[in-house]
Structures are given as C-alpha cells and as structure tokens.
Amino acid sequence: MRSAAQRNSIITSKRNARDKALSFAGLYIVNDHCVYTEATASEIVQRIAKGEWTSSQVLEAYIARSAMAQAETNCLTEVLYEDARKRAKELDAEFASTKTLVGPFHGVPFSVKDNYQIEGYDATIGFTAWANNPGKKDACLVTQLRNAGAIIFVKTNVPQTMLAFECSNPLWGRTTNPWNNEYTCGGSSGGEGALLAMDGSAMGIGSDIGGSLRIPTSYCGIYALKPTAERVSSIGTQGRSSTRPGFEAVRSAHGPLARSVQDCELFCKTIFGQKDSSHQNIPMPYQPVELPSTLRFGYYLSDGMIESSPVCKRAVLETVSALRKQGHECIEFTSPLNATAMEVFVGLASSDGYKKMLSHLDSDPMEDSLFLVTLGPRLPSFVRKLACWIVKTFLGDSLFSRFFSSAREKSVLEFTDLTDQRNQATAAWYEQVWDKYSFDGIIAPVQSLPVIPHGGSAYLSPLAATTIVYNIIDSPVGVIPVTRVNPDTDELSTDFVAGASGRSKVLETRMYLGNNPVYDPKAMEGIPVGVQLVGKKWEDEKVLAMMHVVDEALGPRSFGPGSWKRKETH
Numbered sequence: 001m002r003s004a005a006q007r008n009s010i011i012t013s014k015r016n017a018r019d020k021a022l023s024f025a026g027l028y029i030v031n032d033h034c035v036y037t038e039a040t041a042s043e044i045v046q047r048i049a050k051g052e053w054t055s056s057q058v059l060e061a062y063i064a065r066s067a068m069a070q071a072e073t074n075c076l077t078e079v080l081y082e083d084a085r086k087r088a089k090e091l092d093a094e095f096a097s098t099k100t101l102v103g104p105f106h107g108v109p110f111s112v113k114d115n116y117q118i119e120g121y122d123a124t125i126g127f128t129a130w131a132n133n134p135g136k137k138d139a140c141l142v143t144q145l146r147n148a149g150a151i152i153f154v155k156t157n158v159p160q161t162m163l164a165f166e167c168s169n170p171l172w173g174r175t176t177n178p179w180n181n182e183y184t185c186g187g188s189s190g191g192e193g194a195l196l197a198m199d200g201s202a203m204g205i206g207s208d209i210g211g212s213l214r215i216p217t218s219y220c221g222i223y224a225l226k227p228t229a230e231r232v233s234s235i236g237t238q239g240r241s242s243t244r245p246g247f248e249a250v251r252s253a254h255g256p257l258a259r260s261v262q263d264c265e266l267f268c269k270t271i272f273g274q275k276d277s278s279h280q281n282i283p284m285p286y287q288p289v290e291l292p293s294t295l296r297f298g299y300y301l302s303d304g305m306i307e308s309s310p311v312c313k314r315a316v317l318e319t320v321s322a323l324r325k326q327g328h329e330c331i332e333f334t335s336p337l338n339a340t341a342m343e344v345f346v347g348l349a350s351s352d353g354y355k356k357m358l359s360h361l362d363s364d365p366m367e368d369s370l371f372l373v374t375l376g377p378r379l380p381s382f383v384r385k386l387a388c389w390i391v392k393t394f395l396g397d398s399l400f401s402r403f404f405s406s407a408r409e410k411s412v413l414e415f416t417d418l419t420d421q422r423n424q425a426t427a428a429w430y431e432q433v434w435d436k437y438s439f440d441g442i443i444a445p446v447q448s449l450p451v452i453p454h455g456g457s458a459y460l461s462p463l464a465a466t467t468i469v470y471n472i473i474d475s476p477v478g479v480i481p482v483t484r485v486n487p488d489t490d491e492l493s494t495d496f497v498a499g500a501s502g503r504s505k506v507l508e509t510r511m512y513l514g515n516n517p518v519y520d521p522k523a524m525e526g527i528p529v530g531v532q533l534v535g536k537k538w539e540d541e542k543v544l545a546m547m548h549v550v551d552e553a554l555g556p557r558s559f560g561p562g563s564w565k566r567k568e569t570h
Contacts, residue, residue, distance in 0.1 A: 002129065002363045010128045011171055021079035025067035026060060036061035037199040038562035041108045041263040044202055045149075048095070048107045055088040055095075055107030059151055062109040062201060066154050069200030073176045075191040077114045077155045078121045084109070084153035091149065104270045106149030111201035113189050114155045115162065115238045116142055123238040126160045126169025129362035130238070139236025140276040141205060141254060148270050154201065156191025161357050162207075163349070164369035165215045165464055166457045167191060171364075174454060177219060178564055179527050183451045186216030192257045193220035197528075198564045203263055207237065209252040210345065211447075211467025214532060217479040218446035221528025221559055222257055225264045225547075226470070226477045227540045229253045231284060233276035244356045249348040249419050250471055259561045261547045264478070268544060289541045291440075295549065296329045298433070299443040303338040303466045305399055306507055307500075309519050311490040312445040315482040315529040319443050322553040335444070336432050339399065340425050341469040342462070346406040347418045353377035353409040368458040376407025384408060397505040403462060426473045434536055441546045442534040449511060449519055450485050450529045456518060462507060470532070476540040478533040478547040481559040485529065487521040528559070 002010075036058045039047065047053040063081050070076045091107055094100075117123045117135035124130040142152060160169035167175035167190030175190050177183040178197045185194040189206030193216030196204055206213045208226045217224035229251035237254075256267035273285030299320050302308040308316075320330040354374050358366070366374070376384055384405065392401040410418070433439065447466050457463075470477050492512055499505025511518045533550055535543035 004363060007128045007170070007363045010131045014131055014171060018076065018079055021081055022067050022070060024081050025063045028064035028068045033061035033064055034562070034565070037065045040260045040561055041105065041202045041258065042260070042266050044108050045101065045104065045106055049101055055091040055151065056085070058107055059084055059088040059109050059153065063153065065198065066111070066195060066200040069178070069195050069198040072198065073178050073181070073185065073194040074173050075156055075175045075185070075194040075200070077124070077157050077172050077191070078118070080118070080121065080153050080155070084151050087151050091151070101149060103148035104266060105145060108150050109153050109202045110145055110150040111154045111156050111192060111195055111204040112142060112152060113192055113204070113206040114158050115207065116155070116205065117236045117238060118142055118152065118155065121155065124171055125158050125162055125238055126171045127360050127362065128171050128364055129360060131171065137236065140233040141271070142236065144233075144271055144274050145205070154195070156195055156204065158189070158191065159187040159369055160364070160367040161360070161370060162188040162212065163357065163373060164188065164367070164457050164461070165211060166369050166452065166454065167216070168367055168369065168454070170367075177451060177527070179221070180524070182453060182523065183527065184219065184454055184456065186219035188212040189257060190216045193217055193222060196220065196222045196257055196259060199259070199561055203267065204257040205254065206257055207234070207252050207254050208471070209250055210471055211464050213253070213255055213257065214446055214467050214477060214479045215464070217257060218481070218528065218530035219451045221481045221530070221563065222259055223261055223264055223481065224257045224479045225255045225268065225540070225544065226253045227255045227268070228476050228537050229474050230282045231540060232271055233274075233281045235276045235278050235280060249415070249422065250345060251474065253471070261480070261544070261551050264547065265544045268540060272540070284538070287541050289545050291542070291545050291549065294327055294329060295440045295546065296331070296438060297323060297441050297443055298331050298333045298437055298439040300333060300335045301445070302448065303335055303445070303469070304503070305339050305342065305465055306448045306463065306504055306511070308445050308448045309450060309490070310492060311450050311483070311485050311521065311529050312448060314490065315531050316443055316445055319482055319531050319550060319554065322555070323550065326549070326553045328549070330443070331437065333433070333437060335469070337425050337429055338465055338469045339402070340421070341472040342403060342465040343406050344418055344422050344425060345468045345472055346403050347410065348415070348422070350377050350407045351410040351415045351418070368455050371458040372461045376404055377409055381408070391506060395506055396499060399502065399504045400462070400506045422472055429473045441543065444532045444534060446479060446530050446532050450524055451527045452518060459510060460507065460518065462504065467532070470534055474537050476535050476537070476543045478543050479530045480533060480547055480550050480554070481528050481530045482554060483529050483557070485521050485524040485527045487525050490521040492519060
C-alpha cells in the first residue's frame with residue numbers, strides 16, 4: 001500500500017501532466033469556432049464530405065471548447081490533443097487525395113469515458129494505484145470508432161469505483177454540473193455528460209450497469225442510448241466496465257452520449273454488428289424499423305418506491321401530452337417490479353461484500369458517495385439486522401429496511417438464487433407489462449430528483465432504482481431531454497406526506513421535508529430534466545425510432561448543440 005506522500009505525489013504528477021497537455025489548446029473564439037461546435041456529429045461528417053470543412057478545423061474548435069469545459073467543470077482526465085491533431089492531418093490528407101471519407105465518423109472529435117483503454121494512456125478510473133500504467137492496446141470500441149474515422153481526443157472523469165451517480169475521486173477531483181456548479185453532473189459517465197453539455201465534444205461513449213449513461217444524460221441535458229447489453233463490445237474496458245472483473249450477474253451496456261437523436265442513431269448504425277476480438281458481443285447488424293403511424297406508450301410518474309419530484313413528473317406528463325397531440329396512445333400503468341429489481345441488484349452487487357471493488361482503493365480515502373452503498377456489508381450481521389428492525393419498526397420504512405438487509409456478503413447458493421430471481425423478474429416483466437399491455441415503449445422518469453447536490457449519493461443511492469430496473473431486465477433505453485426546473489411550476493405540494501402508500505419514508509423525508517430538503521426548485525432552477533424511453537430487449541433500433549418520434553413531438557426547447565451558450569437565458 002502506498003503512503004499518503006506517495007499518493008499525493010501521484011495526484012500532483014497526473015494533474016500537472018493534464019494541465020500541461022491542456023496548455024496546448026487554443027483559445028475558443030466564438031465567431032471562428034462556434035460554427036463547428038454547434039454542429040452535430042452527423043452535420044460535421046456531411047460538411048467534411050462536401051469539402052466545406054476539414055477535420056483539423058473541426059478538431060481545433062473542439063479542443064478549445066473542451067479546455068473551456070474543463071476549466072468550468074473539471075470533466076477531463078487524459079488529454080490526447082497532440083495525437084488527435086496528427087490523426088486529423090492524416091484524415092485531411094487522405095480526403096484531399098481520394099475525396100472519400102474514411103468512414104461514417106470521418107473527422108468527428110470523440111471523447112471517451114475514462115474506463116476505456118487507449119494505447120499509451122492511463123485508464124485509472126480515479127484510483128491512484130492504477131496511475132502510470134498506460135494501456136498497451138485500444139479497447140475494442142475505441143478501435144471500431146477509429147476505423148470509422150473518429151478522432152479520440154480526450155478521456156473524461158468518473159466516480160471512484162464507478163458505483164455512484166455523482167462524479168468525484170481522489171485522483172482527478174470533482175466534476176460539477178455545467179448548469180449549476182453546486183450540483184453534480186451525475187455518474188458514472190459524468191465527465192462525458194458535462195463535456196457534451198458544453199459542446200466540448202461532438203460525441204462520447206460510456207457504460208451503464210445501473211444508470212451510468214442515463215443519469216448524467218438527464219442531469220446535463222443531452223441524449224443517450226443504453227443498448228441491450230451484448231450489442232456493443234466491452235472488451236478493453238478497465239475491469240470489463242466495472243471494478244469487478246468476472247462479475248456478470250448484471251451485464252454492463254455500452255453506448256453513445258450525444259447532442260441529438262441522429263447522432264445516437266449514427267453510432268448504432270456504425271457499431272452494431274461488428275464483432276469484437278473475443279467474439280463476446282452479439283454480431284447483430286443494425287436493422288432499420290418502420291414504426292406504425294400510431295404508437296402505444298405506457299407511462300408512470302413514480303416508481304412506487306420513492307415519489308418523484310414535481311418537475312420529474314412534469315417531464316413525463318409533457319412528453320405524454322406531446323405524443324397524444326400527435327395521435328399516439330399513452331396509458332398510465334403501475335410499474336410492478338421495481339422494488340424486486342432493486343433488491344436483486346443490491347443483493348448481487350454486494351455478494352462479495354464489495355471486497356474486490358474496494359481493494360483497488362489502496363491508500364486512497366473512500367469517497368462519501370460510497371458510504372450507504374457499502375455500509376451494509378461492513379457492519380456485523382447483528383448490527384445490520386438491528387438497524388433494519390429499527391428503521392422498519394420505529395421509522396415505519398419497510399422498503400429501506402428491505403434493501404439494506406440485502407446488502408451483505410452471500411454464499412454461492414445465495415448468489416445463484418439471486419441470479420435465478422433476476423431471471424424470474426425479467427420473465428415476469430414481459431408477462432405483466434409487455435404482454436399484458438402490448439406497449440411499443442414506456443415513458444418513465446430517469447430519477448425521482450432532477451439532480452442531487454455534491455455528496456448527495458452518500459445517503460440517496462437508492463434513487464438509482466428507477467434506472468436499475470432496466471439493467472436487471474436488460475431493456476434498451478433512450479434518454480431525451482424534456483424540460484428544466486422552474487420554481488414557478490415545480491414546487492412541492494404543501495400536503496405531501498413522506499412514506500405514503502408503502503414508499504420509503506426515510507428517503508422521502510430527506511429529499512422533500514425538513515429545514516434543508518434536497519429538492520429545492522429555486523436552487524435547481526434551469527437544471528435539465530429528461531425521460532427514459534424503454535423498449536424490449538434486442539429492439540434497440542425501435543427505441544431509436546421512437547426517440548425520433550418523441551423528440552419531434554416535443555419540438556424546439558433549447559437542447560442540443562449550442563444550448564449551453566444560451567445558459568444565461570434559462
């Protein structure tokens with residue numbers, strides 16, 4: 001184990017190296033650069049194909065903008081500017097010679113989440129013990145993107161261990177929300193969310209095992225797709241997407257973060273069907289779909305465990321209203337298995353007591369965001385049982401007690417039983433939702449709160465249940481930005497009662513009541529809020545097509561490229 005002095009030396013060295021690399025960025029010049037940074041990835045390729053732009057011109061704009069985003073939010077880890085410039089020149093020379101694009105992402109500046117390995121650069125995911133160990137080979141997805149003409153130019157920050165939905169670690173520090181620096185950008189793909197929201201990258205990639213693509217996407221006001229888990233390769237990600245290599249009871253999904261639905265679609269058209277080197281993903285090519293003129297959507301406003309805040313309900317209702325105006329059918333239903341899915345997830349994730357995950361901390365202090373997540377396994381059995389009894393008996397919260405009691409080490413028999421329960425929950429969801437209602441898709445909140453303050457996941461980690469259910473049943477899910485927090489419309493009702501109808505009293509009290517509730521629409525004013533659009537497993541293309549329908553139905557609403565520039569008007 002490293003000493004504190006050694007740890008601090010590593011932190012200083014890594015941050016100094018990043019700052020030195022950032023010093024090679026030019027200044028962001030609005031009149032010169034915004035034409036590039038306010039274009040989608042799809043538009044960039046089209047303009048390069050017409051000979052109107054060069055890859056180098058586009059890259060310089062995004063380099064300058066990414067440096068600006070870093071100064072604002074601390075979203076970057078490894079900086080690859082010089083390698084990216086070399087690649088842009090190669091692409092320009094090839095296009096000048098052949099007048100042919102290298103691939104669908106020719107000249108598009110891409111950012112990647114820090115867990116993707118890149119030859120010659122670290123993939124520390126915030127662990128000082130993993131610093132100064134550069135990758136020997138690109139991750140499979142990185143190779144696929146490079147082959148398609150993408151220019152990888154930065155890596156982005158993540159939470160310590162990646163098992164939290166805010167973005168902070170001892171090595172790189174804390175990443176803030178670009179709309180309000182008092183709040184988190186989300187996680188674990190949080191650096192990606194912050195960078196893209198500020199137009200600091202044309203597109204990005206991230207991973208999702210419990211909401212890690214979807215939560216920062218909603219917090220930051222961009223778009224994302226969590227595909228079905230095995231459609232995109234995870235080969236070459238640090239720890240195979242997590243800090244627990246070999247843990248596959250809940251499979252991590254890999255997908256795009258973007259500033260338009262079109263760019264998410266372009267990613268899937270490019271990457272779906274490609275085999276990885278180990279033949280681990282399903283080589284299922286992109287299959288265009290034709291939607292019926294009238295779609296049937298299910299929707300719910302809360303997950304049954306925690307009451308959604310007024311603005312998160314409004315985001316769903318505005319989406320439903322917009323779809324109904326276009327002639328689509330929208331039916332409210334009760335989500336039946338969210339609590340079961342959360343209990344299974346907690347049980348599986350904590351099966352080794354988080355020993356493997358926490359072993360990577362070495363001498364690093366554990367971030368506060370991991371407090372509640374890891375508390376259960378760290379307590380003696382009788383203390384954990386006593387705590388659950390107290391919460392259930394005296395605080396009247398059987399739901400919180402149920403989840404907390406699941407967070408403990410398991411035997412192999414218990415682990416296999418939980419895996420069987422996962423499979424049963426998936427089968428039950430199809431029977432009780434998809435088959436029963438014949439929905440084309442489901443509109444759901446991304447989370448019960450629009451955003452959380454820094455340190456909030458230390459005591460609000462169960463909020464991830466709203467996204468976790470779709471990891472357990474392995475549904476493809478798109479996230480679409482809908483609205484922003486407005487104190488004039490989004491105040492909590494004065495007759496709100498915490499813990500009603502069997503919901504978690506402990507969590508709702510902390511979120512909504514007391515002298516300093518987490519939900520504060522005045523302080524949160526302007527924070528984006530998105531919705532989840534859920535489809536059936538393997539129907540990723542249908543989800544993308546429905547994302548287009550929803551996005552067009554909602555109409556213009558100040559999201560997409562250039563929206564952060566208009567921040568002061570929100």
